[in-house]
Amino acid sequence: MDYTPLRISTVKPLKSLTFDLYIFFKEQYLCYVKSGDQLTEEKYTKLKVQKVAKFFITESDEINYQNFLDRLLSETLSSSQVTTEEKVQMVEGAATSAVERMQNNPGSESAYRMTETAAKSLRQVIKSNPEALKKIFGKKVEKNEELIKHSLNVCALSVKLAEILKCTEQELDDLGTAALIHDIAIPQMNKNDLPLFNKPRKLLTNDDKRVYYLHTKDAITMLQDKPYVNKAILDLVANHEEVLSGSGPNKKKKLSKLEEILSMVNNYDKRTITNKTTPMQTLKDMMIDEMGNYNLDLLNEFKKVLHSEGLLD
Ligand SMILES: [Fe+2]
Ligand SMILES: [Fe+2]
Structure with missing residues (x-):
């Protein structure tokens, strides 16, 4: 049987589950809570x-879980009883689970749908909770979670900027x-090439760049024949390393x-990881x-957003 890993923060106690929840314990999958319980x-x-961060569901329960999560997210995000911290945690859990699923199984429509929902929810939390963006950026993560955290950061910040620049709802969803x-x-x-993610852009040799930038093409290969992925999203993914001087891979x-917006915010967040500079210094360097x-x-507008969101302190 195939099991799909998810984050514990996307379930809540005292809710009847509509799927079997498994944990991985002593080298095997155990049913921890049965559907209906x-x-x-x-x-x-x-x-x-x-410190169990993950639980698992079976493939046949993916739809049931998605419906459960959609309801839980909309209930949680609209509730005035729930703290911003809890809302952020749940949305981060959903986004982290979704990105991880897309990494492991990029051809899964269910993983893609979850990603769309997570992106929307992340946007909603940021829009209606002034402290949310700061909370998201304030979190430190383990080295092996850096890439996923980067994806969440870029999502949160680029959508915030795009909203201020009056992009449409559809554009915000796509972005x-x-x-x-x-x-x-x-x-x-390739395992030997993975450290390139953590290498400052300035230090990348031409050979490094050629190898590293292949990830933009590879992503398109994974997504392009999927009828549920629209052209705008494909273009954004394909061009996220492009810059106006024309020195990007395409x-x-x-x-x-x-x-x-996506390229600039990606560049910014990537710098904070590879160069380990403070937000203020990163911005100055940029x-x-x-x-x-x-x-x-655009750079100036970005600076204003970072400042007004308290991300430069
Ligand atoms: Fe990239
Ligand atoms: Fe990136």
């Missing part, structure tokens, strides 16, 4: 105490989904507004290094 407070706490999946091909890279010199790669107006 509730995850008791006690069982939930036990998982947390034992959010594309941001979550833009780097899904990176884990598939040598594009003209970018749509959304493409430029203002110098990326002149000609992004419109100055």
